[in-house]
Amino acid sequence: MLHIVLATARPEAMQAFAAALSSNPEVNLQQANSGAEALEAARASAPHLVIIDANLPDTAPLDLVQKLLMVNAMVNTAVVSPLSDDEFHEASEGLGILGRLPTEPGMEAASDLLHKLKMVLGVG
C-alpha cells in the first residue's frame, strides 16, 4: 500500500487529481490542509510521498520540501508549480523532488506521478 499525503488548501481544484489517486486500490490518500499538517504526517507515519500544492497558508512549497527532508529524507515529494519544467528544475535542484505538477492536475498527472513513485520505490 502506498501512503500518500496531499497537502492542499484548494480541495476543489485538486478534486479530480485526488479522486484519481484515491481510486487506485494501492493508494492510501491522506489530506493535509497546511504545511504544518504535512510535516506532522511525515513525522507520524513516514509516507511514501507528500504532494505539496501551491498557496498553502503557512509555507512556500520548496521551503516545505526542505523541512520535510530534515524530518525524513526518505519521504518523496511532488510539488504543484506554475513554473516551466526548466525553471522548476533550476529552482528545486538538489531537493530530489519526484516531479512538478500543473496547477490543476487531473487523472493523467495522477497516473504519471504514481508511475514515477513506483519506479523510485522499485515496485513499478
Add this chain to the structure above:
Amino acid sequence: MQSTIVAIPSTHPGGLEAPLGAHFGHCDLYTLVKIAEGKVMEVTTLPNVPHQQGGCLAPVNHLAQNGVQVLIAGGMGMRPLMGFNQVGIDVLYGNGAQTVRQAVEGLLKGTLPRFTTEFTCGGGGGAPQMGKV
C-alpha cells in the same frame, strides 16, 4: 583493530589515483578505502547505481548497505545530504581534492570540513553550483 570504510565518488576505473567524480549521484563508481590506525589498509571499488529523477536516495541506501561509514564529496544536493545524515554516514567536503588519494590524505590529516547544507548545490542551500545529484 577498528576500521572505517570511506567512499569517494570517482571516475573510471577508480582507485587512489582516480580523479574525483564531479557529480556525486552521477559518478562512474565509488572507490572504497578501508582505513585503520591512520593508514590505508585496502582499496576497492563499488559500482554506482542508476540515477533517475527523484531517486537521490538510491546511492544513499546503496552505500549504507555496503557498510560505508564516511563519504567524501565535492558537491551534492540537500536531499542526499539529509539522507546520509539520517542513515548515519558522515559526509565530508572534498575541499578541492582532485584525486581520491588527495581526498584520503585530507581525511587522514583532518583537513576536510564536515559537509553542511551551506555546501549543497541548487535549491537546497543556495550555495554555488558544485555538483549535481
